[in-house]
Amino acid sequence: MSAMEQDAASGADTDILLQPYTLNDKLTFKNRVVMAPMTRCVNDDDLAPTPAMVEYYAKRANAGMIVSEAIIVHPRAQGYPNVPGIFTDKQIEGWRKVVDAVHANGGIIFAQLWHTGRIATAAFIPGGEAPLAPSALRAPGRVRRAEGEVPHDLPDEMTIEQIHEMAEIYAQAAENAMKAGFDGVEIHGANGYLIDQFLHYDPNRRTDEYGGTPENMARFCLEVVDAVCKRVDSELVGLRLSPAGYAQMEEDERDGEVFKYLLPELDKRNLAYVHGSIFVDQVTYDYLDGERITGFIRKYYKGNTIGVGSYTPETAAPLIDNTFDMIAIGRLYLTNADLVGKLERGEELNPIDDAATLNPE
Numbered sequence: 057m058s059a060m061e062q063d064a065a066s067g068a069d070t071d072i073l074l075q076p077y078t079l080n081d082k083l084t085f086k087n088r089v090v091m092a093p094m095t096r097c098v099n100d101d102d103l104a105p106t107p108a109m110v111e112y113y114a115k116r117a118n119a120g121m122i123v124s125e126a127i128i129v130h131p132r133a134q135g136y137p138n139v140p141g142i143f144t145d146k147q148i149e150g151w152r153k154v155v156d157a158v159h160a161n162g163g164i165i166f167a168q169l170w171h172t173g174r175i176a177t178a179a180f181i182p183g184g185e186a187p188l189a190p191s192a193l194r195a196p197g198r199v200r201r202a203e204g205e206v207p208h209d210l211p212d213e214m215t216i217e218q219i220h221e222m223a224e225i226y227a228q229a230a231e232n233a234m235k236a237g238f239d240g241v242e243i244h245g246a247n248g249y250l251i252d253q254f255l256h257y258d259p260n261r262r263t264d265e266y267g268g269t270p271e272n273m274a275r276f277c278l279e280v281v282d283a284v285c286k287r288v289d290s291e292l293v294g295l296r297l298s299p300a301g302y303a304q305m306e307e308d309e310r311d312g313e314v315f316k317y318l319l320p321e322l323d324k325r326n327l328a329y330v331h332g333s334i335f336v337d338q339v340t341y342d343y344l345d346g347e348r349i350t351g352f353i354r355k356y357y358k359g360n361t362i363g364v365g366s367y368t369p370e371t372a373a374p375l376i377d378n379t380f381d382m383i384a385i386g387r388l389y390l391t392n393a394d395l396v397g398k399l400e401r402g403e404e405l406n407p408i409d410d411a412a413t414l415n416p417e
C-alpha cells in the first residue's frame with residue numbers, strides 16, 4: 057500500500073470531521089458529523105417510538121448530533137403512516153426513552169418538528185378534516201395508499217387565525233420535545249411541507265400579509281421561529297430550509313428573493329444553526345446566485361450552518377469551515393450505525409442501500 061493509500065485508509069483526509077465544534081454557549085458537538093433526519097414510518101399505531109427505535113438511535117450516538125426523524129406537531133400534520141408525533145403523553149414518554157438512551161451513550165439529539173401542510177392526508181386526520189395550507193391548491197403528483205395511487209387531498213386555505221394558532225402548535229410541540237429531554241429542536245422548514253409551502257410562490261398564492269412579497273412570504277416561517285424561541289432558548293433552536301429543493305411544487309424565479317430576505321432575518325435571532333436540505337448538493341442554481349444550496353445559505357446567513365446532500369466524509373471534509381460548519385449524513389447512516397467510529401478507525405463505509413430504510417444496520 058502506498059503512503060497515499062495509507063493516508064486515505066487511515067482517514068487522514070477526513071480528520072477535520074472528527075474535531076469538536078462549539079456552536080454557542082450552550083452547545084459543543086464532539087465532532088462535525090450530524091445524522092440527518094430520516095423518516096422511516098416505523099412508529100406504533102399511536103405514533104409513538106418503539107423499543108427498536110430506541111436501539112436504532114442509541115447505536116448512532118457517537119455522531120456530533122442526531123436530528124430525529126421528522127415528528128408531527130399535531131394530528132392534522134400527518135402525511136404518512138406510522139410517523140411519530142409529540143402531542144400526547146405516550147409519544148412524549150416514548151421519545152424520552154430514545155433521548156435517555158442516546159444521552160446514556162454520550163450523544164446529543166434534536167427533535168425535528170414537522171407539519172406536512174397540504175401533503176397531509178384526510179385519511180390520517182381524526183374526523184377526516186382537510187389538510188391545511190397557505191392556499192387551497194392540491195399538491196402535484198400522486199400519493200401511494202392502500203387503494204392504489206391517488207391525488208393529494210385538496211387543502212383548506214388557512215385563515216389568519218389558523219396561522220397564528222399554528223405558530224403556537226409548533227411552540228407547544230417544541231416545549232413537549234424539551235420535556236421529553238431533547239437537547240434542542242429543529243424546525244422543519246424544508247422539502248415542500250407547510251413552512252416551505254409558505255416560502256414558495258407556486259403553493260403560496262395569498263394576497264394578504266402572508267404572500268405576494270418576500271417579506272410576506274417569509275412571515276409565517278419567522279412567526280413559527282419566534283413562537284418556538286419564546287418557549288425554548290433560541291441557541292437550542294435550529295431550522296431546516298431547502299431553497300432550491302422543489303419537492304412537491306413548481307419552480308418560480310421569484311423564490312430566491314424570499315430566501316435572500318429570510319436568511320439575514322434569521323441571523324438576527326441567534327439560532328443554533330440553519331441546516332440545508334437537498335438530496336444532491338452538487339448542482340448550482342441561477343436564482344441562488346449561481347451557488348449550490350449550501351453555498352447560498354452561507355452567503356446570506358452568517359451563523360452556524362449544516363450542509364447535506366449526497367456527501368461522503370471525503371467530499372464533505374474539504375468544505376468544512378468554508379461552505380458549512382458541520383455535515384449531515386443521511387443514507388450512509390442507515391447502513392453505517394458506527395459511521396464516526398469507522399472514520400476514527402479509517403474503515404471503509406458500507407454503501408447506500410435503499411432497503412436499509414426499513415432494515416438499518
Ligand SMILES: Cc1cc2nc3c(=O)[nH]c(=O)nc-3n(C[C@H](O)[C@H](O)[C@H](O)COP(=O)(O)O)c2cc1C
Pocket residue numbers: 092093094095096125126168244246247296333334335336364365366367384385386387388413
Ligand atoms: C429515508 C429518508 C427519509 C428522510 N426523511 C427526512 C425527514 O424526516 N426530514 C428531513 O428534513 N429530511 C428527510 N430526508 C432527507 C435527508 O435528511 C437528507 O437530506 C437526504 O437523505 C440527503 O442526504 P444523504 O445524501 O446524506 O442521504 C430523508 C431522506 C431519506 C433517504
